[in-house]
Amino acid sequence: MTLSKACEHGIRASLYIAQQSVLIERASLKDIALEIDAPEAFTAKILQQLVRQGIISSIQGPKGGFSMSKKAIKELKLIQIIHAIDGDTFENKCVLGLKLCSEISPCPVHDQFKHIKKDYLKMLQKTTIHTMISSLNEGISCLKL
């Protein structure tokens, strides 16, 4: 249920790229790493993953960089970025670490936890890039510190 550091950086990077894609064409790795306060080389690795998964697109050479399509900004859900980086591990993860925890063979907190997990998943499935960058653009939320 906790995201990996790679995924945290990946989401923040995606948001910054989306924001810049609306304003100017693209964002460079250097700018991205700076604006999300993440190590440049590590960010590069994560962005490569997102490019391969089709979440963002990249252009090499001078004036190159990363961008996100208008369609993606409007339609892409938070859960899709998470899946692209961390996979779907956390969806079936039992709080107490049981391999087969389910309705049939539940752990002692399965029932209490399932509602929370459902709400969390629902939130990730409905939150779009667009939703997230609105609060950024309005200066309400931020991506570093």
Added chain:
Amino acid sequence: MTLSKACEHGIRASLYIAQQSVLIERASLKDIALEIDAPEAFTAKILQQLVRQGIISSIQGPKGGFSMSKKAIKELKLIQIIHAIDGDTFENKCVLGLKLCSEISPCPVHDQFKHIKKDYLKMLQKTTIHTMISSLNEGISCLKL
């Protein structure tokens, strides 16, 4: 929001110890590790932590082992075991990894996530050992597999 492996093992061990404390006096490390399907040496380390924190008590020598008081079984909350092993890190942890994420300076998903976090915390604060071992004793839930 995800527990460490040590904490997962620690909670499962606590539940087994509580269960055995009601039936027979104590449980040995060997039995505990077997019943919760966790490595013995690692479990030993975790139990030592729980003893030092006063969550469980131990007796050395033959016929020794670990036990939990009736009072603890009735009153101890899930969150207290988590704090004893993982600390309170996850309470103030931002989903996107921001160091200072708060109402004043929120990340782009702070508002959506805060409700989920609140519910989760509330659950951990009200769930007692007693609550958890009832479902175990009734054969509804389990501690391994």
Added chain:
DNA sequence: AGTAAATCGGATCTATTAATCCGATTTAAT
């Protein structure tokens, strides 16, 4: 064509978590 600015991609290093090892200590039973 040449150069410099960018991403790409594989290998490597580092830090943290997970797990093990083993000798020291305690104590019940013979």
Added chain:
DNA sequence: ATTAAATCGGATTAATAGATCCGATTTACT
């Protein structure tokens, strides 16, 4: 007293996640 069964505690090892390095590739600009 001796032995054996248990926990204790410090040191070490293994596995994974986090991060870096550096040469290869692409491409805009002169």
